[in-house]
Amino acid sequence: xxxxxxxxxxxxxxxxDFADFYKNKDLGxxxxxxxxxxxxxxxxxxxxxxxxxxxxIKSKEEIHKEDDLLRAINLxxxxxxxxxxxxxxxxxxxxxxxxxxxxxxxxxxxxxxDSGCYTIGYSGITKITKDHSLVQQLVDEGSITEEEAAIHxxxxxxxxxxxxxxxxxxxxxxxxxxxxxxxxxxxxxLSNGVSMxxxxxxxxKNDNKNSCRQLIELSNLRGGRDNISVIVFEGECKDDRDCAxx
Numbered sequence: 223x224x225x226x227x228x229x230x231x232x233x234x235x236x237x238x239d240f241a242d243f244y245k246n247k248d249l250g251x252x253x254x255x256x257x258x259x260x261x262x263x264x265x266x267x268x269x270x271x272x273x274x275x276x277x278x279i280k281s282k283e284e285i286h287k288e289d290d291l292l293r294a295i296n297l298x299x300x301x302x303x304x305x306x307x308x309x310x311x312x313x314x315x316x317x318x319x320x321x322x323x324x325x326x327x328x329x330x331x332x333x334x335x336d337s338g339c340y341t342i343g344y345s346g347i348t349k350i351t352k353d354h355s356l357v358q359q360l361v362d363e364g365s366i367t368e369e370e371a372a373i374h375x376x377x378x379x380x381x382x383x384x385x386x387x388x389x390x391x392x393x394x395x396x397x398x399x400x401x402x403x404x405x406x407x408x409x410x411x412l413s414n415g416v417s418m419x420x421x422x423x424x425x426x427k428n429d430n431k432n433s434c435r436q437l438i439e440l441s442n443l444r445g446g447r448d449n450i451s452v453i454v455f456e457g458e459c460k461d462d463r464d465c466a467x468x
Contacts, residue, residue, distance in 0.1 A: 225430030225454040232446030238264035239451040249325040251279045256409040259315030267317040274298040287330040302385025316383035329397040342404040347422040354382035402457030411448035415441040430454040
């Protein structure tokens with residue numbers, strides 16, 4: 223069972239996040255995006271990105287996980303970039319993207335921007351992706367600490383996005399799902415308001431759909447200053463002696 227929920231939050235009038243998944247007996251693809259741009263352009267960019275990636279993967283007869291995920295993301299980048307250049311209403315739009323493609327016990331994670339992917343073991347949670355953001359760059363340079371980053375006023379400034387340039391640099395990560403109990407994707411509307419320990423506690427105590435609901439409720443209790451989207455799905459580890467995250 224896959225849990226998926228997206229919420230506008232308590233402050234914004236428009237939900238510019240978009241999330242979806244496709245699963246069959248052979249594979250699963252899970253994608254989450256946080257759009258940006260004037261008017262409703264961010265909403266358009268995130269929807270195009272997610273739908274393009276899933277549609278591309280569904281169209282493939284034979285899947286090569288990393289190569290096909292990168293091709294799908296580049297196709298989404300191309301579509302959004304061309305639309306933003308040919309339609310003034312969508313000028314400057316873009317979106318983050320975090321996508322997981324799982325098959326045969328292995329998963330490739332790809333990300334651009336600051337939407338995150340986390341894996342959950344029986345006694346811990348690990349962040350797989352690394353944010354492409356101004357604040358993360360400052361942390362990497364040693365200019366600020368992780369604690370200072372958590373409350374930095376420019377947390378929302380990202381350094382990479384889908385659709386803002388003719389080409390895009392994508393980070394990829396490989397995960398052995400046989401060592402993972404569950405996987406969570408979220409936009410920064412969740413990660414900016416809810417700690418990793420709180421995420422872990424909620425996810426291990428609930429089914430996937432209730433986990434999404436409770437995570438969003440907690441984020442809204444903290445102010446809900448941004449759109450909040452979450453996907454939670456199963457890994458393949460059923461024995462706590464073998465799961466990662468200890």
